[in-house]
């Protein structure tokens with residue numbers, strides 16, 4: 001599935017600045033465009049991977065299927081940045097965070113609309129697709 | 145098969161904006177170690193050159209350095225594991241000697257962080273994390289460690305004030321270490337003074353005062369077989385235990401956020417190999433790239449139970465006169481953190497301590513010392529135990 005180009009560099013659309021253009025999990029971007037954040041699952045052993053991977057290190061197979069990251073996760077930790085790396089300054093301030101879904105965890109950002117004083121370790125959040133002002137796509141953790 | 149000893153240690157001063165090229169910087173640490181060992185370049189059978197390569201304009205610095213330091217035609221090669229590169233270099237040198245392949249090996253660590261701008265440097269350091277899945281969110285080293293700090297505070301009630309005490313200790317010794325980049329005192333009050341840069345937020349809950357000082361610097365550790373060490377050196381210090389570990393680069397692949405699993409695992413390996421326990425350690429150097437990193441090291445190395453690291457710093461147990469002196473050379477926080485040189489500098493401090501040559505920083509009569517050196521955000525961990 002997904003649109004195929006001569007050089008499939010769809011992944012350059014991931015995040016404020018992407019450092020990767022070509023990967024075997026480029027379909028991740030197509031799903032983001034459809035409003036879905038996807039993990040991958042090994043069709044042999046059933047292990048779910050986030051971030052999604054093209055290959056299972058346990059089975060040494062590349063037989064993976066996409067599964068949606070859905071429902072609520074628990075906030076493991078977060079940090080609000082006052083300084084940013086080159087290329088990210090316009091996004092400041094923003095908070096990076098980790099959400100625990102039980103079978104896997106998701107690393108990303110907390111949505112800008114969640115007030116600082118509401119953020120608590122252990123709180124439940126959902127992962128949703130977010131379009132950045134520069135037209136790039138990422139995902140953020142938002143209130144349930 | 146005999147022991148492996150350290151016969152010479154050296155380092156350059158850690159400075160901002162070193163006024164020379166990287167080969168000249170490496171020369172300073174190397175000369176210091178060679179003179180300390182009382183050997184010449186031709187006594188050295190091989191060299192291991194260690195740094196984090198993303199800072200260098202020079203591709204493959206090993207060959208350039210070997211020529212500049214008079215270490216040709218002996219073999220030389222490059223070794224990297226981010227901030228723990230030179231501890232990993234020591235691990236490799238140990239195995240080269242232990243295998244009998246070489247008798248004397250020099251481990252040379254260096255970093256000229258000012259080779260590129262500080263904004264570029266932050267961005268490149270961030271790329272030591274997962275560039276495909278994390279860096280696109282705008283990650284930085286302080287923010288990752290800040291997430292560990294937040295988790296530690298949440299679980300154990302550790303406070304920003306507890307962390308500030310670690311910086312105050314570091315500055316106490318940075319002031320007396322003539323090799324340190326940050327020689328000024330830091331007071332506890334500065335952290336609550338909005339006028340002080342120390343109190344400025346970087347990545348919550350970490351502030352400027354919680355972060356180590358970038359620096360340019362080089363270090364060198366010369367190791368030798370037991371036989372050669374006894375011939376060449378009056379006071380060899382022996383490598384008793386070595387541990388090393390790795391973990392998932394992406395935080396999503398980890399389970400522990402109140403400590404570093406690589407430190408626990410590397411520590412366990414090193415203690416077992418050395419046949420000692422945490423109680424036997426008389427002086428330690430830990431990787432305090434951020435104050436929280438030292439706090440976690442106390443716990444991961446078994447100096448304190450998980451969550452009780454704060455009691456060690458509150459009671460000043462990790463000061464020079466305390467029960468387990470830690471980073472009494474200023475640590476990365478005040479001495480500075482030139483990535484590839486850091487492990488070698490930590491090893492140098494412990495060697496000088498065990499020889500009783502640490503001057504104003506000398507701990508009373510230590511017999512066993514430990515070095516904890518971490519690469520990336522707990523991605524690589526090296527623990528080395530040394531003894532007289």
Ligand SMILES: [Zn+2]
Nearest residue numbers: 042045056059
């Ligand atoms: Zn599998």
